[in-house]
Amino acid sequence: MIRIKLCKLLRSLVFDNNKVISINNIPENNPWFEGTQAICSILIQKGEKSFQFRVSQSFKPPKSVSYKDVNYQTNLEFPNENSVLSLSKVEETIFEQIKKFKPLKELTFVTNKRGELDLTIHKDYITSNESPYQLLRGRDLGLYQLQNNKYDYVSPEFVDKTSKKLYINSERIACQQVANLGKDRRITFSYIPKNYVLGNSCNFIYCQENEYQIDCYYLLALFNSSIINWYFKHISSNNHVNNYELDLFPIPIPPIESVKKISLCCQSIMDDYDSQKIKQLDDLVCNLFGLNIKDLEKKTTNTFSPYLINLLKKDLSYFYQAKDLKDVNVENLLTSKLNFDSIKLVIPSLLDPFLNKCVLYIIDKYQRISKGEVLNHTSFKLSNLDLEMIEAVPQGGNWTNISKETITKSKRLTRLTQTGGRTTLYGRIDYEKPCYTITTYFNRPGNGTYVHPIHKRVISVREAARIQSFDDSYYFVGTKTSILKQVGNAVPPLFAMEIAKNIASKIDIKTSLDLFVGAGGLSAGLEKAGIRSIVGVDYDRSACLTLKVNYPSINVICGDLTLKSTKDKIYQGLGDEKVDMICGGPPCQGFSLAGKRLIDDPRNRLFLEYLEILEEIKPKLFILENVEGMKSMQDGLIYQEITKEFESKGYKVEGMLLFADKYGVPQKRKRLITIGVRSDIPISPSELFPIPLNTKVTARDAIEDLQNIECSENSFYNSDKISKYVRKLKNSKLF
Numbered sequence: 250m251i252r253i254k255l256c257k258l259l260r261s262l263v264f265d266n267n268k269v270i271s272i273n274n275i276p277e278n279n280p281w282f283e284g285t286q287a288i289c290s291i292l293i294q295k296g297e298k299s300f301q302f303r304v305s306q307s308f309k310p311p312k313s314v315s316y317k318d319v320n321y322q323t324n325l326e327f328p329n330e331n332s333v334l335s336l337s338k339v340e341e342t343i344f345e346q347i348k349k350f351k352p353l354k355e356l357t358f359v360t361n362k363r364g365e366l367d368l369t370i371h372k373d374y375i376t377s378n379e380s381p382y383q384l385l386r387g388r389d390l391g392l393y394q395l396q397n398n399k400y401d402y403v404s405p406e407f408v409d410k411t412s413k414k415l416y417i418n419s420e421r422i423a424c425q426q427v428a429n430l431g432k433d434r435r436i437t438f439s440y441i442p443k444n445y446v447l448g449n450s451c452n453f454i455y456c457q458e459n460e461y462q463i464d465c466y467y468l469l470a471l472f473n474s475s476i477i478n479w480y481f482k483h484i485s486s487n488n489h490v491n492n493y494e495l496d497l498f499p500i501p502i503p504p505i506e507s508v509k510k511i512s513l514c515c516q517s518i519m520d521d522y523d524s525q526k527i528k529q530l531d532d533l534v535c536n537l538f539g540l541n542i543k544d545l546e547k548k549t550t551n552t553f554s555p556y557l558i559n560l561l562k563k564d565l566s567y568f569y570q571a572k573d574l575k576d577v578n579v580e581n582l583l584t585s586k587l588n589f590d591s592i593k594l595v596i597p598s599l600l601d602p603f604l605n606k607c608v609l610y611i612i613d614k615y616q617r618i619s620k621g622e623v624l625n626h627t628s629f630k631l632s633n634l635d636l637e638m639i640e641a642v643p644q645g646g647n648w649t650n651i652s653k654e655t656i657t658k659s660k661r662l663t664r665l666t667q668t669g670g671r672t673t674l675y676g677r678i679d680y681e682k683p684c685y686t687i688t689t690y691f692n693r694p695g696n697g698t699y700v701h702p703i704h705k706r707v708i709s710v711r712e713a714a715r716i717q718s719f720d721d722s723y724y725f726v727g728t729k730t731s732i733l734k735q736v737g738n739a740v741p742p743l744f745a746m747e748i749a750k751n752i753a754s755k756i757d758i759k760t761s762l763d764l765f766v767g768a769g770g771l772s773a774g775l776e777k778a779g780i781r782s783i784v785g786v787d788y789d790r791s792a793c794l795t796l797k798v799n800y801p802s803i804n805v806i807c808g809d810l811t812l813k814s815t816k817d818k819i820y821q822g823l824g825d826e827k828v829d830m831i832c833g834g835p836p837c838q839g840f841s842l843a844g845k846r847l848i849d850d851p852r853n854r855l856f857l858e859y860l861e862i863l864e865e866i867k868p869k870l871f872i873l874e875n876v877e878g879m880k881s882m883q884d885g886l887i888y889q890e891i892t893k894e895f896e897s898k899g900y901k902v903e904g905m906l907l908f909a910d911k912y913g914v915p916q917k918r919k920r921l922i923t924i925g926v927r928s929d930i931p932i933s934p935s936e937l938f939p940i941p942l943n944t945k946v947t948a949r950d951a952i953e954d955l956q957n958i959e960c961s962e963n964s965f966y967n968s969d970k971i972s973k974y975v976r977k978l979k980n981s982k983l984f
Contacts, residue, residue, distance in 0.1 A: 268297035340483065346539055347480060347499045354496035358459040359468070361495050363426070364447030365413040366403060374407035382408055382417065387425035387450030388957040390439040392473060393518055393527070396959075399640075399705075403446040416455050417446055422469045423453040425957075429488050432965035433620050436481050436490065438472040440465065440519055452492055462505050466515040471500065473527075474534040501537040511537075553583055553619050556982045561615045565596075567801035568608055573598045582612050583619055603794070603807070610798045614724040617963075618983050624724050625710040625732070626955065626964040629692040634658055638675055639700045645679035647672045647698070661695065673698045678708070680949040683910040684716045686918045689737030692729070701956070702948060709960045710736060712952045717770065718743035718914045720978045723799050725768060727791030735768035735792050740834065740874055740920070743977070745774020747912040748872065748922065751939040752830075753778055755932060756869060760826060762786075762819070763803075764810065764833035764859060769796040771832060771874065772803065780830070784822045786810065810858040819862065828866050834874035835859055856891060864898050869930055870937075871895075873923035877906055880921050892923075900925035903934035911941035915951040915974065950974040 263269070270292040353359060366374065366384065375384060380402040389397050408417055421441045427450065428435040438454075447453055454472070456465045471477060477498060484494060502508075514530045558579050565574060573596055592599075592609050599605055617624055631639075638659070642650045648665055649672070656662040665674065673685050676698025684698065691699040691713050699707045708716070710725060710732055718741040725732045752758055758780055763772050766785035769792075775782055784804045787793050793807040804822040808815035835855040863871055880888045888904065895902045902925045909918035924934040950972040958964050971979070 263291065263293065268294040270294060343479075343540065344483075347476075350499035350501050350538070352496060353454075353498045353500055356459075356463075356500060358457040358463070360416070360455040360457075361492050362413070362416070362453060362455075363492060364423070364449045364451035364453060365411050365417065366407065366446050367449045371407060374404045376402050376404055378402060380404055382444050382446050384446050384448060385423070385441065385451065386448045387427060390423055390425050390437065390451060391959070392434075392437050393440060393469065393515075394522060395439055395441075408446065416453065418443055419455060420465050421453045421455045422465050422472065423447055423451045424472070424490055426450050426452055426490055427488055428485075428490050429621070429966050430485070433622070433963075434478055434965060435485065436472060436478045438469055440469055452490055452495060454495070461502050462508050462512075463500075463502070464512055466512040466519075467508050468500075470511050470515040470530050470534055471537075472498065474531050476535055476538050476540055499538070503537055507537070553580060554982070557615060557619060558583075560983075561612070564611050564801045565608065568599055568604055569596055570598070583616055585612070587613055587616070603790075604797075606794060607797045607801070610724065610726045610794065611801065614722075614798065617724075618722060621965050623711055623955065623958055623964040623966050624721065625714065626712075626958060626960055627729075627962060628706050628709040628960040629729070631694065631706065635694055636705055638662070639677065639694050640705060642675060642677045642700060644677050644702050645682070646677050648675035648695075651675065676700065678702045678948045680953065681947055683915045683917050683946065684948050684951075685916070687713050687716050687737055687916060689734045691737060692733055702952075703956060706960070708952070709955070712955055713737070715951045715955070715975070715978065716914075716916050716948070717741045718916075718978070719770065719773065720980065721975075722980055722983055723773070724795070726795050726798055731789070731791035734789070735795055738767050739770030740767075740774065741909050741914045741916065741918065742770050742773035742777060743913045744907075744909045744918070744920075745771045746777040747774075747939040747942070748907075749775050749778035749780050752870065752872075752924075752937045753780060755937060756926075756930065758829040758870060760828055761830045761832055762823065762828045762862075762866065762868070764831065764862065765835050765855070766792070766796060766805075766833060768792045769800060769803075771834075772796065772800060775832070776800070783826050783828065784819055786815070786819060786833075810855060810862075816858075816862065820865070823866075828868050830870045830872065831859075831863055831866065831868050832872035832874070833859070856894075860894055860898060863895075863900075867899075867927070869927050871900065871925045873904075873925070875921050875923070877919050877921050880904060880906070895923075895925050899928045901928060901934055903938075905935075905938050907938070908941075910945065912939060913942055913944065913946060913974075915946040915948055946974050 272292075273290045275288045275290065353361060364385075368375075368386070382403040382405065383400040384403050385395070385400060389395055389400065408414055411417070420443060422438045423441050424436060424438045428437070441447065441453065454465070454468055456463060456468060480498070481490075481494065484497065511530070511533055514526070514533060518526050518530065561579050561582070562574070565577075565579075577596060587609055592605055592612070596608070599608065614624065634655075637655050638648075638651050641652055641655065642648075648662060648670065651662065656666055662675075674697065675694050676685065677700040678684055678698055680702045686697070687699075688697060690696040692707060694700050694707055699713075701708055701712070711721075713736050714723060714725070715721075717736060717739055719736075719739070720742070725735050727735065749758075761772075761775055761780050761782045763769075763775075763782050763785040766772055766782075766787045767789065769785065772782040772785055782800070782803050784806060785793075785796050785800075786806045786808065787796070788807070788809055790807050793805050796803060797805040806815065806818045806822060808818065810816070835858075859873075879891075882888065892902045892904070902923060904921055904923040907920055907922050909916050909920065922938070924937050926932055926934050926937070951974060954970050954972070954975055958966065
């Protein structure tokens with residue numbers, strides 16, 4: 250209402266005839282409404298008129314909201330259809346500089362339109378049969394260049410009948426019609442060669458010959474600049490890029506020599522995509538505007554939500570005493586360039602290197618969240634042969650779909666065709682079904698069903714974490730190999746939550762000791778069920794780091810459970826706290842159907858350590874999580890022996906094979922869950938297993954909203970299509 254063109258008259262009616270006291274913007278991803286429409290509340294006083302009022306990007310009680318003062322009269326001087334822009338004095342100065350240039354709509358030689366093919370109405374013209382015209386959707390458009398190299402085709406009949414045939418047969422530039430508000434780069438234009446048809450999820454710019462020698466390359470450089478991106482972020486109010494907003498883009502018209510220089514520089518990027526060249530081009534464009542984006546970033550102070558700041562303060566409070574934090578400016582931490590020494594300088598009292606690293610990653614996590622980044626949305630490089638293999642595999646398909654010609658290039662595939670093999674190998678995820686089990690090697694297509702439903706890549710770390718039901722704010726740290734293990738070995742948090750909820754409803758369980766905790770999937774599930782983990786123990790240092798970064802309140806002990814010194818640390822860490830439950834899954838390689846299943850595997854002896862700690866603490870209950878192979882080893886004799894050991898310690902014991910997809914997880918993960926209840930508690934373990942849920946969650950529910958987001962260390966969320974499942978994983982106060 251306060252920015253879009255459609256509401257221009259409504260704004261005039263409200264602001265010209267009433268005193269506006271305050272405006273509170275409510276974002277599209279708010280927790281109160283099912284739809285994805287950005288809305289606002291306006292507090293007015295009838296019968297008076299004022300051009301001064303307050304604007305907030307939050308909808309909370311007044312005392313917890315930060316407001317920015319707005320002068321509506323100043324806003325009227327900007328070329329944006331009487332929109333309400335919440336600008337600082339410095340930002341107003343920048344807008345004053347930008348408005349010196351003509352807006353795009355005043356350039357008679359430029360056409361600004363929506364893509365010509367409606368993907369619904371004209372779907373019959375879309376074909377897989379080769380034709381002279383290929384179809385581009387919004388997701389195909391990247392920065393300067395197209396993102397994919399395989400597209401659908403459009404029949405010539407459509408091109409002949411459309412009124413936009415001229416543009417199809419010409420060079421132009423285009424951007425996505427959807428660009429999420431939280432994304433750092435919201436405007437991304439691609440060069441579009443001749444004979445490409447654009448879907449209606451795109452906007453395009455066409456440029457005729459003109460006396461200024463401005464061409465599509467010059468406009469491409471302008472529209473991909475940091476200045477235009479900054480400008481658009483201030484005038485936009487929703488997740489869309491509208492043509493009328495593009496019409497407002499300021500266009501410098503410098504001497505022809507400067508136009509040619511920028512155009513040629515842009516063309517060189519098309520031939521050799523290089524980040525240094527892109528930066529140099531951006532500097533040239535900034536000079537045209539008489540602005541420097543670095544100065545601009547320094548002058549425009551970042552504002553962070555009180556909720557995020559309080560979260561960071563709370564997390565830091567587990568590492569430092571109050572006196573050490575008293576004079577620390579948390580907002581400065583959120584804008585600081587991070588390195589180990591800087592943390593020591595900011596808060597010098599923390600000497601432990603492990604804890605210092607935790608603090609570093611905690612600040613890094615909140616910095617990324619504040620920018621709208623997708624945490625851990627990184628994928629893995631595939632060989633040319635891997636790419637050739639997966640290109641042949643459709644959704645729900647596997648290695649049997651790969652051509653004989655390609656199979657002959659791989660010894661492994663050749664053996665598979667001769668001997669047969671699991672149909673999950675080289676599998677492509679089916680959007681309409683739950684995924685197969687996420688393991689520690691989802692970085693290779695030949696290891697299972699890990700190929701993305703529509704892309705030529707395996708799933709990213711974040712997509713795997715989504716399938717495992719981790720919250721989007723859960724930040725995995727360490728090497729790529731370590732993170733693969735952390736995600737793949739984890740107990741799905743929502744799975745753990747359902748188990749814990751049922752237990753807590755029948756036995757008074759408030760605290761837990763988590764052994765073999767890994768990256769904390771089980772701990773995360775317990776926390777969701779209201780059970781507090783006091784101490785978490787694991788041998789993997791990177792996994793311990795990830796756990797401490799996400800749950801600073803847990804006393805994390807990194808050590809070997811077979812050592813007395815590690816056990817002493819556990820008992821010391823528990824202090825006088827009463828432990829109601831012990832849970833965890835000892836390393837399962839010795840029992841796994843996928844492993845060698847050796848009876849004397851030394852890793853299986855860790856059960857004895859688990860037993861020793863159980864006997865020492867004597868909690869009300871324990872949970873043991875392991876692979877299904879544990880129960881079948883040696884025709885069940887091994888599991889019987891393990892059960893007897895627990896019973897000898899005074900516990901009633903029962904194990905059950907549970908399927909994660911029956912408990913709200915989009916994954917066909919099978920796990921043996923063993924529950925033991927202390928003999929003096931009058932309840933059977935069988936009563937504590939959760940009842941399966943009625944709903945099934947699919948891969949589409951879990952990861953479709955990430956499909957158009959580039960996989961990189963700095964990916965930004967740009968989707969307004971969020972499933973109910975994803976809403977569970979997104980803290981609406983953070984994202």
